[in-house]
Amino acid sequence: MIAAILLAAGESSRMGQPKQLLDWHGEPLIVAQIEALLEADCGPVVVVLGAHQHLLRPLLPSRADVQITTNRNWREGRASSIRTGARAVSSAYEAIVVASVDQPVSPAVVGELCGVMKSAREALIVVPRYEGTNGHPPIFRSELLPELQSVTERQQGLRAIRRRHADRTIFVEIDNPIVTLNLNTPDAYRSALAFSNLHKVRETSESGERILASE
Numbered sequence: 001m002i003a004a005i006l007l008a009a010g011e012s013s014r015m016g017q018p019k020q021l022l023d024w025h026g027e028p029l030i031v032a033q034i035e036a037l038l039e040a041d042c043g044p045v046v047v048v049l050g051a052h053q054h055l056l057r058p059l060l061p062s063r064a065d066v067q068i069t070t071n072r073n074w075r076e077g078r079a080s081s082i083r084t085g086a087r088a089v090s091s092a093y094e095a096i097v098v099a100s101v102d103q104p105v106s107p108a109v110v111g112e113l114c115g116v117m118k119s120a121r122e123a124l125i126v127v128p129r130y131e132g133t134n135g136h137p138p139i140f141r142s143e144l145l146p147e148l149q150s151v152t153e154r155q156q157g158l159r160a161i162r163r164r165h166a167d168r169t170i171f172v173e174i175d176n177p178i179v180t181l182n183l184n185t186p187d188a189y190r191s192a193l194a195f196s197n198l199h200k201v202r203e204t205s206e207s208g209e210r211i212l213a214s215e
Contacts, residue, residue, distance in 0.1 A: 002114050002139070003093040004042035005085035006033055008101035009050025009074035014185050018052045019102045021059075022189055025196070028059055029183075030101050034066060040110035042097055048085045050074025079157040086148035094118065095126075096145065098158065099137040102183040104192065109174055113139050116172050124168040125161075128179040134171070135179025138162070 008030050012019040020030040027035070030047070037045045043065035049056055050071040060068060071084040082098065089096055095117050099105050109128060117126045117139050126139040140148060144161060151157045162169060181192045 001092075001094040002042050002097060002117065003089050003095075004037045004045045004097040004099060004137075005082070005089065006030070006037065006045055006047045006099050006101060007078060007081045007085065008033075008056065009048050009053075009071045009081045009084075010078070010102075011051040011074075012102075015183070015189070016186065018055065019183055019189075020052060020056050022183065024104065024193070029104075030056060031059055031061070033099065033101055033105060034061060036105050036107045037097065037099060037110060038065065039107035040097075040105075040114065042110065042114070044089075046085050046088045048081045050081065077153040079151045079153045082151050082157060083149055086145055086151075089142075089145065091142050091145050093142055095139050095141045096148065097137050097139050098148070103136045104178055104181050104183070104196065105137055106176060106178050109176055109179060110137065112174070113137075113172060116170060117141065120170055122168060123170040124165045126170050126172060127162070128174045129171045130174055130177050130179050133180055135174065 008020050022029040024032040034045050034047065044067050045065060046067045046069060047060060048069055048071050051074055053070060060066060067088060069084055069088045071081045073080045097110060113126050113128055117123060124141045124144055128135040147161050183189045183192055
């Protein structure tokens with residue numbers, strides 16, 4: 001009962017091409033992000049589109065646990081997409097993962113964060129960290145849905161919510177630097193893709209070692 005919002009409405013001006021369509025291990029990044037969130041047992045995944053939506057809609061999986069909503073005010077900034085996504089989520093869900101299309105997520109990491117949120121009843125917010133640096137995606141308990149529905153750029157969006165509830169925020173140390181990746185520029189994208197390829201090889205190798213050790 002944890003929903004997810006995937007923010008994918010931006011124009012990608014610094015990238016020079018739609019970030020949502022970047023190749024991510026053989027799939028468009030937006031599709032890979034949706035699949036990762038679903039694999040982590042999040043649902044529904046509310047995808048917020050804006051710029052380039054005519055290119056993106058045909059690519060998105062057609063299934064009941066993927067909902068598409070449009071932010072017609074996407075030029076106003078990220079906060080407008082958070083509001084749009086939050087207004088499409090029911091308060092019946094226990095919590096909401098807020099992910100950005102240009103910040104790759106790992107199903108294992110999201111699953112671990114969701115587990116913490118489910119077990120730590122006193123927490124309103126769960127945030128991953130890597131080597132002391134805050135990462136993504138954060139998770140917000142549904143009690144904060146009205147605040148998500150009213151965030152503004154002027155009030156610094158999610159940062160303001162996190163400051164207001166700092167005493168009920170849990171930081172989870174994650175042994176995976178993917179939580180700090182941001183695909184803001186072509187160089188950042190190439191570095192992130194190279195890193196993630198190496199990480200996948202390492203994970204596959206470690207998994208093989210565990211299997212051999214158990215035989």
